[in-house]
Structure formats: structure tokens, C-alpha cells
Amino acid sequence: MTSIGTGYDLANSIFSPDGRNFQVEYAVKAVENGSTSIGIRCKDGIVLAAEKVITSKLLKQGANKRIATVDRHLGIVYSGMIPDGRHFVDRARDEARGWRDNYKTPISTKDLAGRMGGYMQAYTLYQSVRPFGITAIIGGYDSELETPVDGEVGSGPSVGAGGKVEGKKHGGPFLYMVEPSGLYWGYYGAATGKGRQAAKAELEKLDLSGDGESTGLTLEEAVKEAARIIYVAHDDNKDKEFELEMTWISGADGPTKGRHQEVPEALRKEAEKYAERMTAKDVEEEEETKEGGDKMEE
């Protein structure tokens, strides 16, 4: 028995006497070793970014995408076991499709996060399965416009359907993160994977909580910051080369017109230049302070 530990870590659905599910904790370990992914919710959209560590020179550049589109307005990025992530995304697509079939309208980000949280949680309950070895970041932009029923014909009065509650806003950008336990929260900025600590520290410095139109990061700024944060998070893992993958979602009046899309190459390159410049500056400053520190000593 000693060689196999306490025995409480052998299967799901068995609690240890102090109330832990070891299988879930091991799944979290798998995530912690995965490459970094982040999500940013800013006032006019969502940015998802992934650090893709290059495991072989034989892999085609830009191929093997890590960020997936689930519905027109929804994207998912995940850290951990990639096949688990792919299955998770497949399920998310089924959920989004199913919602459209039932209600003839796109699923909201919140509702998808709820469904996917439930799905993850179910994999912590049974002997026959293991938990997901991923933490997923779900980003979406729920339309702020009036959404028609899919397939409806005609329109209401030309003055528009009246009687709306004045000043009430609908839709907007939303970001959720789902963990192997099935736990999910809504976030302004989310990070997971190997570089999550550094990434979270950087995310906390950004002005993301401002809901007002005038304050807070713009989508373009968020793209640059996302790139920088992935570069910062990769810093501890310098010996390995990586590719940066980024997607974004804006509102109907923004650059992606409410859709989840890859960040255009030009903007991504610009963001990467900015990221390189900023990370190089950090290193210089560090070295300067070190030297300064030396001088102070007598």
C-alpha cells in the first residue's frame, strides 16, 4: 500500500478523509505544466492569446491552432492536455449549436460557460472517467443589437419595437475561465498554464475593470498588452522557442463586427514588436538596478 500512496488518489468519486479529490488536483498539475494562455476583457472586446511552444522544427509555422472558434461570437483557448482541449471545444460547439436549434438565437457567453462548467464537473464524479487536463478560457461578445429569431421574416414597425427600458445596456464582452474541477468564474483578465503567475501579475496592472466608455484599455491596446504578457510569461522559459497566437472579438461596430477572428497579421506583428521592445527594456532596467545595487555596497 505504501508504494501506491494512500489509495485515495486512484479514482475519481472518492474523497480523501480530509475532503480532497486527488484526481482533480493531479489534473490541475497537468494544466500548470501546459503552455500559457490568457484572455483579456476590455471595454470594447475580448482578446485571447496563447503561447505555442515549438516542440519540433518540422512543425509548419502558424499551423496547429490552439485557439478555437465555437460560434461566430465565441472563442476558447486552453492550457494543458491539447487533446482534452480539443474534445472540450467539440463539446462547446455542440452546446452552441444545440442552443441555436432550441432558441433560434446565439448562446450567450455566460450560458456557454455554465454549460461547459457543468460538463467539466461531470468528469470529476465517475469511476469510468478522469477529469479534464485543461483549464479553458472562454471569451465571447454577446450582441448589443436587437437579435432577430433565426429565420424570421419581416420586421416590426419602422419606428422600432418600443417600450424598451431606457438606458439599459445589453450584451457586451465577457470572459470566463473553467478549471478541471468544473469551477468557473467571470474575469476581467484570465491566465492559465506555466506562466500564469507572471501573466496574472501583469494583467492586474492593466485598467480592465472600468465599465465606462472613456476609461480602460481599448481593444487595440489590449492586443498589444496580450502579446507583451505572453512574452513576459515566456521569459522564465527562454531556452524554448515559441509562437504567439492571438484572436479577438469586437462589438458589431468594431473591427471584427462581433465575430471571433484571428488578429490580422499586420497588427500581430506590430504587437510582437511592442512586446519584444517592452520585455527587452525590462531586462535593461533590471541590469541597471543590479549595477546600482553593486555601487551602493562598500
Added chain:
Amino acid sequence: MEFGNSGVLSEGADSRTTTGAYIANRVTDKLTKVSETIWCCRSGSAADTQAVADIVQYQLGLYEMVNARPPTTQTAAAIFQEIAYSNKDRLTAGLIIAGWDARHGGQVYNIPLGGSLHKQSYAIGGSGSTYIYGFCDANWKEGMEEAEAVAFVKEALKEAIKWDGSSGGVIRMVVLTEKGADRHLYLPDTDYKVRHQ
């Protein structure tokens, strides 16, 4: 018939249910609630439309509990339409869905016999409607106030009752606003002039 405008949505119907020439019910309530401020106007087979409305009422109730928010008129219309279309060979159901929700205000959807879905400014349906197309076209205005809307619906129904042998009895209405659903009842004894209830 139903009708939507700025802030108010008013839906009305006569009260006659027939089996052939026999009036099976002279005080029928054809306005059926499927959620607090989403109502439907049933025409065609009473059995079919009641069954469909029951299913939708259940679905919307479930939706409200699961998603912790009231359904929109769109949601209701989508569920009605799916049932009407996928069972088109078995159903005789003409449905008008009228609803008020915080996001879209008052809206009217029409689902005629084949199960298609039409968003309209106002909708009329059922046997009596053929007699009032002209009346509605001539008298409907965009953005009527609540009292105007109620009067319009009532006058239209009075015409339908006057000319159509299969329509008659009392006039029932519901006014849907931010405040909820307000029911009206008008009796033929007083020439539909007095609001009861």
C-alpha cells in the same frame, strides 16, 4: 388580433368556440399566457393550439428557472415556430405571439398555418380576420398610445364579430407593458362599451 407599439402591446380576441354550427363555448379565453408578459392568440383547432401553448409555457418556465432571467418574445416565438413547423402536417394552428420584454419592448410575431415566422407591426388571424383587413389597414397607426391601441383593437374585433358568423360573444384583451399584463373584458350587453373586471 394583436398589435404592438411604443410601450404598450395590446392583444384581443372574441370568445366563440364552435363545433360545426354549434357554439360550444360563448365565453372562451383565447388569449393564453405563456410567460408573465408573453401571451399568444390562438386560432384554428382549440385542442391543437392549447396543447402547443401548454408545451411552450412549460419550456419558457423552465428557461426562466435555468437561466435566471425571463425569456424574450423571440425565445417564445422560436419555440412556437419549431413546434408549428415540425408538426405542420398534424396541426391546425394559427398563432399570434405578443410579448413585452425589457430588451425589445413590445413585439408581435405571427405564425400562420405552415409554421413560418413573421415579425409584424400588428397581426390579425382567425376566421374573423378576413373581414377586417380593410379596417385595420385604414385605421392602424404607428406609435399609438395605450388607450388608442385598446380602442383600435376593440373596434376591429367589433367589426369581425359583426360580419363573421364564427366570431362572437365577449371581447377579451390583454395589455402588456413594463408593469405586466392588464386584462380587459367587454360584453355585448353594453355594446362592448363598458370595461368589466
